[in-house]
Amino acid sequence: MRFGLRLLHGLGALSALAITGCPRERPTERDAGAPVATRDAGDDGARAHPLATASPSPVDVVASASPGRTGQDAGPKVTGAGEVDGASLRARHRARIASDASAVTVLQGGTPYELGGRICEASVPARPKETPILIKPNIGGFEWFKDPAKSDGDDGVRGRTTDPEFVRGVVRCLKARGHARITIAEGWGAKHADWKRLVRVSGYQKMADEEGVPLVAMDDDGVFDVEGDQPGKPMRVSGMEGTGVPTLLMPKVLAEHLERGMFISAPKIKAHRFGVVSMGIKGMQGTVMLSDASPAFHQKWRTHAELGPALRLLESDRAAGEKAYLHALEVFAERMVDVLEVSAPDVVLAEGAPAMGGDGFAKRWPSAEDVAVGGTNPVLVDRVGAAVLGLWDNEPLARQLGGHGTSPLIEAAAKRFALDLRAPRIEGDGKDLADARARPVHFVSMSGYALHSDDRPPEVAPGAPRGAADGGAAPAPRARGATDGGAPPEARARRLDAPIVVDGEIDDAWRTAPPVSFSTDWSGAETGIPTRVRFAWSTSALYMLWELEGAGVHADASRPIEAERAKLYEEDCVELFLGASPGDTARYFEVEVGPLGHFLDVAIDRTKKKSDVGWSSAPKIATKVDREARRVTIEVALRAPELVAALAPGAALPLALYRMEGRSPRRYLAWSPTRTPKPDFHVPEAFGTLRLE
Numbered sequence: 001m002r003f004g005l006r007l008l009h010g011l012g013a014l015s016a017l018a019i020t021g022c023p024r025e026r027p028t029e030r031d032a033g034a035p036v037a038t039r040d041a042g043d044d045g046a047r048a049h050p051l052a053t054a055s056p057s058p059v060d061v062v063a064s065a066s067p068g069r070t071g072q073d074a075g076p077k078v079t080g081a082g083e084v085d086g087a088s089l090r091a092r093h094r095a096r097i098a099s100d101a102s103a104v105t106v107l108q109g110g111t112p113y114e115l116g117g118r119i120c121e122a123s124v125p126a127r128p129k130e131t132p133i134l135i136k137p138n139i140g141g142f143e144w145f146k147d148p149a150k151s152d153g154d155d156g157v158r159g160r161t162t163d164p165e166f167v168r169g170v171v172r173c174l175k176a177r178g179h180a181r182i183t184i185a186e187g188w189g190a191k192h193a194d195w196k197r198l199v200r201v202s203g204y205q206k207m208a209d210e211e212g213v214p215l216v217a218m219d220d221d222g223v224f225d226v227e228g229d230q231p232g233k234p235m236r237v238s239g240m241e242g243t244g245v246p247t248l249l250m251p252k253v254l255a256e257h258l259e260r261g262m263f264i265s266a267p268k269i270k271a272h273r274f275g276v277v278s279m280g281i282k283g284m285q286g287t288v289m290l291s292d293a294s295p296a297f298h299q300k301w302r303t304h305a306e307l308g309p310a311l312r313l314l315e316s317d318r319a320a321g322e323k324a325y326l327h328a329l330e331v332f333a334e335r336m337v338d339v340l341e342v343s344a345p346d347v348v349l350a351e352g353a354p355a356m357g358g359d360g361f362a363k364r365w366p367s368a369e370d371v372a373v374g375g376t377n378p379v380l381v382d383r384v385g386a387a388v389l390g391l392w393d394n395e396p397l398a399r400q401l402g403g404h405g406t407s408p409l410i411e412a413a414a415k416r417f418a419l420d421l422r423a424p425r426i427e428g429d430g431k432d433l434a435d436a437r438a439r440p441v442h443f444v445s446m447s448g449y450a451l452h453s454d455d456r457p458p459e460v461a462p463g464a465p466r467g468a469a470d471g472g473a474a475p476a477p478r479a480r481g482a483t484d485g486g487a488p489p490e491a492r493a494r495r496l497d498a499p500i501v502v503d504g505e506i507d508d509a510w511r512t513a514p515p516v517s518f519s520t521d522w523s524g525a526e527t528g529i530p531t532r533v534r535f536a537w538s539t540s541a542l543y544m545l546w547e548l549e550g551a552g553v554h555a556d557a558s559r560p561i562e563a564e565r566a567k568l569y570e571e572d573c574v575e576l577f578l579g580a581s582p583g584d585t586a587r588y589f590e591v592e593v594g595p596l597g598h599f600l601d602v603a604i605d606r607t608k609k610k611s612d613v614g615w616s617s618a619p620k621i622a623t624k625v626d627r628e629a630r631r632v633t634i635e636v637a638l639r640a641p642e643l644v645a646a647l648a649p650g651a652a653l654p655l656a657l658y659r660m661e662g663r664s665p666r667r668y669l670a671w672s673p674t675r676t677p678k679p680d681f682h683v684p685e686a687f688g689t690l691r692l693e
Contacts, residue, residue: 084238
């Protein structure tokens with residue numbers, strides 16, 4: 001970006017070239033001098049999951065996964081004549097969950113797609129390939145629809161729901177085992193037209209179509225309950241007398257999979273303003289209906305019927321309201337465990353790419369890591385997921401919530417199934433993230449309090465509604481970094497034995513490269529526009545892979561990509577600032593790359609107050625654009641001799657990462673915020689570090 005750099009450009013003839021935008025026709029040393037191809041995501045629709053084989057075959061051994069039911073016909077018959085045998089299901093699920101002490105797997109790093117495939121492979125038990133499989137993601141737990149153009153890129157859905165690419169990874173993992181009967185289903189509480197809009201906006205319809213997998217609503221919405229195989233047809237659940245949900249109904253598609261198939265829950269790992277956390281247990285609210293009134297799927301609110309009166313009481317009598325609120329939450333917890341006893345999933349694969357602190361809707365703090373948590377015991381998975389959010393055995397939470405140091409839903413389930421949650425067995429390369437004592441905490445309650453482990457104020461997402469129930473408006477958070485006394489951020493570059501093929505694909509070469517993520521702007525304010533960057537290096541090049549969400553692709557496609565693009569910073573682009581010497585932030589290289597493959601590179605020397613636009617980073621660039629999903633992948637190899645000479649094991653090089661997105665408003669995103677009065681990226685004091693492994 002040129003706000004700060006223009007001061008340098010006025011100091012010499014070379015600088016004047018950059019200001020006037022005089023193009024420099026020079027080769028970029030791409031393969032055979034050919035232009036970079038920009039491909040739509042549809043080109044990748046048939047690309048196999050990294051774990052898949054060309055000819056899928058059943059997998060019989062799965063690491064760390066409890067075997068559960070071992071055959072398609074195992075278990076008692078639970079459906080018949082429009083009714084579900086609830087007593088039979090409760091007995092089966094109680095016995096299984098109480099005896100399931102298998103490990104919970106925590107995986108870290110990778111795209112949502114990669115994490116979905118890896119956690120599936122690690123956690124899903126082997127079943128015969130003929131077994132029908134139902135996958136229930138969290139799609140309905142969003143804020144409501146927003147116009148991204150009026151909400152700074154926020155559509156109201158992303159960040160609150162399970163990433164469809166995570167579910168795609170699970171689907172392809174299952175296909176690789178030979179499973180062909182896979183259904184994706186979620187239960188909601190709105191009309192069918194809103195369901196159609198939701199699956200379109202969220203990307204689920206596109207993903208399901210590409211994978212050839214049915215996508216249905218488990219609702220009596222006048223469509224899915226009467227057409228085709230009637231997956232949403234409500235079935236009475238017997239044997240629920242004496243529970244908190246005596247009028248429980250179960251959709252036909254779920255009852256059938258509980259009887260003769262496999263049921264996989266794929267929730268989002270996030271804090272929840274009422275339930276404290278929302279994962280496997282809370283997610284079961286989307287699997288059932290209630291027969292108190294018609295339509296049945298509009299009655300889900302009755303599972304927390306006491307909440308509304310408690311919130312109203314909070315406004316008039318704080319002490320009485322807090323007591324009523326806690327009672328409402330504890331009653332809700334017991335009801336959700338009643339539901340879990342009937343509809344317990346065989347496996348929970350929870351997506352945290354990123355995990356989301358806050359309130360689950362308008363106020364959100366994404367985790368620094370991308371993580372997935374999986375296992376066959378839904379209560380243990382929720383317990384570990386709560387720890388990832390810092391909401392396990394949390395003393396400040398317990399002081400606010402009548403002694404509950406985590407979600408009362410988890411505590412009620414542990415009591416019901418006689419589980420010891422103190423030290424579950426945890427495996428996987430992300431298991432250290434389950435140490436709740438070391439985790440950042442951000443939780444915003446409907447009852448009017450918030451918990452934060454740092455000094456950032458509660459976040460209000462752009463365009464979020466305000467009201468007494470969520471505490472009203474709050475200023476945007478400020479991410480901590482080098483310029484305000486926080487620790488400088490660090491990225492790591494994986495060492496390669498062989499060069500990466502630069503083709504714009506997120507392939508196996510990048511799977512083990514740890515990413516860094518950011519969604520803050522130059523001031524430190526949260527934007528809700530995620531950016532993820534990975535690095536790798538060899539003796540011949542420095543490689544970087546950018547993954548951009550919420551991308552508008554505002555770029556001039558008519559301009560050639562073979563020549564350097566003057567004033568690229570006036571369009572959407574990403575920027576790398578990198579120093580060639582540890583500790584020297586006065587001399588660094590700037591490389592800008594656009595979503596269509598345009599580039600601009602400059603060498604900067606602040607000691608001489610000069611910038612050299614004649615310097616070449618010798619880039620090799622490939623990009624991949626999915627305009628409908630607003631996603632862009634940018635893969636780059638930098639082969640300038642000055643950069644290559646700085647690449648050595650253990651080197652710690654000054655680094656800054658930026659992104660410019662959109663036209664109105666124009667967003668200036670920063671990995672390490674500069675905190676200048678106006679957007680300015682040329683602030684060496686804000687640089688982080690790139691450490692070469």
